[in-house]
Amino acid sequence: MKNFAYARAQDADTAVQLITQNQNAKFLSGGTNLVDLMRENIEQPDHLIDVTGLPLAQVEELPGGGVSIGALVRNSHLAANQIIRERYPVLSQAILMGASAQIRNMATTGGNLMQRTRCYYFYDTDARCNKREPGTGCDALEGFNRIHAILGASDDCIATHPSDMCVALAALDATVHVTGTGVERTIPIVEFHRLPEDTPQIDTNLQPDELITSVELPALPFARNSMYRKVRDRASYAFALVSVAAALEVEDGTIKNVRLALGGVAHKPWRATEAEKVLTGAKADEEIFKRAAAEELKAARGYKHNSFKIELAERTIVSVLKTLASEGGAR
């Protein structure tokens, strides 16, 4: 790891100021991804601004029923938060299925949003990778791509976003609050991460001088009936091949509300809007679940090793919706 200069910011303004004033600077919080990438020589910042001292570690109920999650709330604390467990179980589950207890104790809400892909070729600095070194090509296209994207990929990059938490946030219509030089703004979670297009080196729509301060969950009463299913190569401590976050409200056999998002399938957490359209207002049965899943995956494209993900995603969507429909509002 290249050495770097280190500073510890005590408030958001100072942090933003420091990142604007210094070349090649990055914010550091839990370190569970950035330190890893620095050790692999993928990230080589000259300056690190430690933001863990900022007073952003609270989970607060908002008037109107929403919840604000400070950017420095650690993953384990968020998953164990009673409000989240009761009102947004999909979020607790998604976090708990990610990484390990040790990592969840370090990783923060803001940091989780900033995770970078686990593509093998992104990690191997001897390989070609447009995300790591723009213009070099993509070794995953013709290489081992079993873990890669089936939706929204480009010829320049077929990497996936590795987060579980973000998939739940996508289903929950979360918004990301950020602060930059003199400007604060909110970004809907589905617009926070990008598709690769021809600039896969840019993961998110966050500006270089912007700092995530909190994530807001809207009041979503039916999210009490929500869940996360993660399909992976071992029982625990593995990234998703496919994951599904969903919330469902069924009234008199008809789908009143549904939120559906997929993980492990795209460069960003994939909000399944096509499926939601099919589902909303329809009779809640297996047939419509299958149709909705198929509709969402119509645009999917498989590569040499990952075509199975298309069927796997469909099956997992159906399975999750069936479970939520049968459990109704009981949860």
Next chain:
Amino acid sequence: MSETNSGGREFADRTVPVILQINGIKHELQLEPRVSLLDALREYVGLTGTKKGCNQGACGACTVLVDNERINSCFALAVQYQDREITTIEGVAHSDQLHALQAAFIECDGFQCGYCTPGQICSAIAMFEEFKQGAPSAVTEHLAETEIEFSEAEIKERMSGNLCRCGAYVGIVEAIREAFDKEAAR
């Protein structure tokens, strides 16, 4: 080492003074910011009980407790962990008296080569604290409830961040049960 301009007085590069509180003892070190807590313990303090198994956050051998919570010390920059109470395997026993879990690991053969063992033990101690506080896991069936059964599946899931290549998982779970079952039942 950084060859760029140091960016003003807020930044410290090259080496910086780092004070670590480890097992109740204060260690005053001079470290580069890039030194991980794991390497600080092993190479600069000389506490080699904490192990390096991957340096990738993927095996849990480097698990230590920080303010009684478990973390992977390979992902922690030492400079970030000043003013925190760090406990390593060397601080788990009280002088000659083994922690109940250490004794149970011996009795239940919760290890073979012993390399992942310090991480397993530190991890399990914090795991039980998390459990007592009602924290859920990925296998917790009723997420909203804080009364969770101390079941085999719960232990296994909660300990899945600690790899054991010798495959001593059965003994590890047994040892955890032997050390904590009584208290869990309370």
Next chain:
Amino acid sequence: MSARIVKPGAIGQPFSRVDGRLKVTGKATFAAEYKVENVAHGALVFSQIARGKIKNIETSAARNAPGVILVLTHENAPEMKKTPVFGSDSEEMGAASSSILYLNTDEVYFNGQPVAVVVAETLEQAEHAATLVAVEYEEKQAKLILQAEKPDAVLPEHIPGEPSDLKQGDAEGALAEALYKVDNIYTTPPFNHNAIELHATLAEWSEDEKSLTVYDSTQYVIGVQEMLAKKFSLRKENVRVIGSFVGGGFGGKGNAWAHVSLTVAAAKVVKRPVKLVLSREGVHLSVGGRTPTEQRVALAANDVGKLTALIHTGFTQTTEHNNFAEQFTFPARHLYKSENIWLRQEMVHLDIVPNTFMRAPGESPGTFALESAIDELAHEMGIDPIELRARNEPDRDPVKDLPFSMRNIKEAYRVGAEMFGWSKRHAAPRTMRDGRFLIGCGVATAFYPAYQFPAAARVEIHADGTAIAQSAMHEMGMGSATAQAQNLADELGLSFEQVRFEYGDSNFPYAPVAGGSNSTISVGAAVKAACDDAKKKIHGLVGEDDASPLKGTRFDEVEFREGGIYRRDDATKGETFHAILRRFEEDKIEGEGEAAPGAESEKYSMGSYGALFCEVRVDEETGEVRVSRFLGVYDCGKIINPKTASSQWRGGITMGIGMALTEEALFDVRKGRIVNPSLAEYHLPVNLDVPNIEIHFLDIPDPLTPMGAHGVGEIGITGVAAAVANAVFNATGKRIRDLPITLDKLL
């Protein structure tokens, strides 16, 4: 030789590990943890191409980086002589992993070959400076694809001690005419041992450069000692290799890989101790793993289920620079009686990191193919797979035509079937379920030969009534030190608490590599010989001593128990070691001994066996497989320590579960690079993947082996992948012949 009567003593008791306290307190010292003054840190630079020549190696940026003391390349490295490669045909065993002269050549033979060592004041400085070394290559066409090189496959002269092509009768002919047959190809991917302790070497030269001390994470201290002595032209006795605690090996630390001699060379040049710990990526790149295999198994049977043909052939990959055939046809040589047999193993030579042995080399992938095929035949014929195995149980070794020294497979299956509740299993696939989970059960046979190698030991009986034995044996978690302490206690008639066993130091008497499950009996026999020597010496003192109640006794008229010597015919007549040594004013009595396998080993077929039972749950929707129950019933002779032996079996089964379901090193044939050199992406089983594995052992002594025992380190992994695959077939109706059984194969 007759069976030794095993007296009640320490052997057979479930003692906790002698090193347990050190391990649970973090005080066990592994190679990288020895405190050596003024130590510098090393880091490796790996090649980025698979085959070619180094055209230019630019080191100035690295040399000028802060803290850097040395950048060692082929341009400035000291000469390191060529030494025998492990498994080569030379007189000595050899410890080198390959014949590549790392840093004494500009040739690149595989992607990941170490091409430079950077030494710096701190670990961080060394690791960073290593990234600053820039290498230019003249690339050559590399051979990287097994399938492509098959036409040039070679038939090795032998696969460890056995012919690589063996025909009895006309197996193909019998297969063609058979009433029942199965004939399929099975593949296993490359595996990496991935011991959690990273390979580490710490080398310290004496000031005069005539002697060398090396702390190394090795399974073979004597081999490393011999290798380093030769490489650096030192007297062997001036090289000391210490590896007291080794954080798992599984074969991956049995050879000395490139970093060992390179660390020693670097220390010589910088005239300071150097410590080098491989990164996890470095382990995957520069330490070989298990070769992938492509195996054909064809079985033919007559109408009553007797085998008329057994064919097991196939390919593994290796390099021009090493010498290891993964002997996957070994199980087929010993497990089943068949009228016609054809076994053949070929190897293709590729430009890859040299392959090596990994837990039960050969038997592990071999049993996957063979035991899957037996299950397929049983299904084809509608015969219970345990019954089919029983019908083909040989009464003599099928290929050696020798009697078995012991063999209780049928009994293992009988006991196992009862414990597991095998009779409740539905033979028809897809007929057991629990909600969305399909349930399946499978069996398979575990097999591993019983090996004994020459070994030596010394023992000291002290005046205080305690004893110490020493041998350059290894303890990587196998429980060897505990088992040998039990052996020592029983040999000398002392209690377990009164003895200690020292190991892992080349200064101790010779011991072989920790491999082939040989340690327990190899070293056990040497300890016995050393104890006999010491006992004779003590008896020699008292037998002619007027002051002793044992005066006039012959050696065979006395016994050693409770810390002393007593007449067999009069238990009251005798005296303690303490009393004897005090009277003769001696601190201690020393004994030395050597042992080697006896002639019996040539006259008998000696192996260990097991009956494995597995239950899986398969998520019908996602194809995810989880092992929900596992039982191993083992026939491995007398068990020295049920507690530590059970851990060995469970550990092997756990690694077998990984082999079956999750593990695979992804080798990108375009560049010859392993692309998942990480414990995040090379999936070892985690705690939740492994059920509460049940173990039972028959504990029937082998009349021909020391202590009646067999080693138990390897057998645990054998058969496991087949048991899982057979259970998956029973659950889903899908036969997976290509490991690992990932969910995409079951959708």
